[in-house]
Amino acid sequence: MFSDLFPRAVVSSDATASKDTFVFPYEQGFLHLPKTDLTEREMALIQLLAPNVEEAVTTNPWLSFLQGEAALPITKTDLQLVYLHHSTALPEDLRELLEAIFPNSLLVTKLSNQQSLLVLDASDTQDTSVVIKDILPTVESDFGISLKVFIGNAWIGFSEQDLQVTLIKEYALFQEYYDAKAQQSATTFAQVLLWALAKEKNTExxxxxxxxxxxxxxxxxxxxxxxxxxxxxxxxxxxxxxxxxxxxxxxxxxxxxxxxxxxxxxxxxxxxxxxxxxx
CATH class of the missing domain: 1.10.10.2840 (PucR C-terminal helix-turn-helix domain)
Incomplete structure (x- = not known):
C-alpha cells in the first residue's frame, strides 16, 4: 500500500528521523517518509495529526550526531559505542546496571523507543565484547527483555570530525545489518564488517x-x-x-x-x- 503511494517510503525497526524525513510508528516498526515526496497539504496534515513524533526521535543529541546533523555531544573523543535494540522500552534499572557494570561508562541514552546507546571511554583497555556476551543471557532473563547488542569498535586518537565520520559509517552499517539478518544476541564490529565485505557493501x-x-x-x-x-x-x-x-x-x-x-x-x-x- 505505502509502496504504491510513496515508492521511497521505508519501514524499519527503529526510528531514524532526519530533517528531510517524517517518521511515525507503523505496526511493529516505524514508517519513514521523505518530505520531498509529500505535497504541502500532506505535510501540513501530518504535522497536524502527529506533531510530536518527529520531535521525539530527533531531539536526542546523540542521534543527531550519528546522523551528521550535530556536533559530538561530549568533549571526549576516545569512544566506543554499544548499540542496544530492545523489544520494549529499556527499564531504568537496566540502564543503571549497565552504567555500573562498565566502570568506563560515560552514559546510557535513549535513541528511540526500541534503541538505546551505551557510550564508553575507549581509553580503557577492557574488552567490552567479552563482558557483554557473559552477562547478556542473565540480563535478558532477569529483566524479561529481548536484546540485540551491537558492539562498536573502540576508536582512539581521532579528531572530532574524523570520529564523527567514522561513527556515522559504523552506525549505518549496524543498522543495515540489523534490518538484514540480525540473529545473534551480541554482534561485534568485526563480525558486521566481515559480513559487509562478503556482501560487497561499501566499507572503504x-x-x-x-x-x-x-x-x-x-x-x-x-x-x-x-x-x-x-x-x-x-x-x-x-x-x-x-x-x-x-x-x-x-x-x-x-x-x-x-x-x-x-x-x-x-x-x-x-x-x-x-x-x-x-x-
Whole structure:
C-alpha cells in the first residue's frame, strides 16, 4: 500500500528521523517518509495529526550526531559505542546496571523507543565484547527483555570530525545489518564488517581507517600475519616472531589499544588479515 503511494517510503525497526524525513510508528516498526515526496497539504496534515513524533526521535543529541546533523555531544573523543535494540522500552534499572557494570561508562541514552546507546571511554583497555556476551543471557532473563547488542569498535586518537565520520559509517552499517539478518544476541564490529565485505557493501572508509591504525603499530601487519598463519596459537606465534610469550602479549595489548581489534578473537583476527590481503 505505502509502496504504491510513496515508492521511497521505508519501514524499519527503529526510528531514524532526519530533517528531510517524517517518521511515525507503523505496526511493529516505524514508517519513514521523505518530505520531498509529500505535497504541502500532506505535510501540513501530518504535522497536524502527529506533531510530536518527529520531535521525539530527533531531539536526542546523540542521534543527531550519528546522523551528521550535530556536533559530538561530549568533549571526549576516545569512544566506543554499544548499540542496544530492545523489544520494549529499556527499564531504568537496566540502564543503571549497565552504567555500573562498565566502570568506563560515560552514559546510557535513549535513541528511540526500541534503541538505546551505551557510550564508553575507549581509553580503557577492557574488552567490552567479552563482558557483554557473559552477562547478556542473565540480563535478558532477569529483566524479561529481548536484546540485540551491537558492539562498536573502540576508536582512539581521532579528531572530532574524523570520529564523527567514522561513527556515522559504523552506525549505518549496524543498522543495515540489523534490518538484514540480525540473529545473534551480541554482534561485534568485526563480525558486521566481515559480513559487509562478503556482501560487497561499501566499507572503504571503515576498512581504510582500521588499516591506517594498524599501520601505526610497529610491525603491525607482521603480527597479524603471524597470528593468522599459526591459527591464533600464541606459543607458535611467539616462536615464529622469535620473541618471548610476554613480548607477544604486550604487542597484542598494544594492537587492541590502537585499533580496537583483539587478535586473540578469531573474528577480529580474520578481519585484520582480510583487510591486509585486500590492500
Amino acid at each position: 572508509q571503515l576498512s581504510q581507517q582500521l588499516l591506517a591504525l594498524l599501520d601505526k603499530l610497529k610491525d603491525g601487519r607482521e603480527l597479524v600475519t603471524a597470528m593468522w598463519q599459526e591459527h591464533g596459537n600464541l606459543v607458535q606465534t611467539a616462536q615464529r616472531l622469535f620473541i618471548h610469550r610476554n613480548s607477544l602479549q604486550y604487542r597484542l595489548d598494544k594492537c587492541y589499544q590502537s585499533t580496537g581489534l583483539n587478535l586473540k578473537d578469531l573474528d577480529d583476527l580474520a578481519l585484520a588479515y582480510l583487510l591486509i590481503l585486500k590492500d
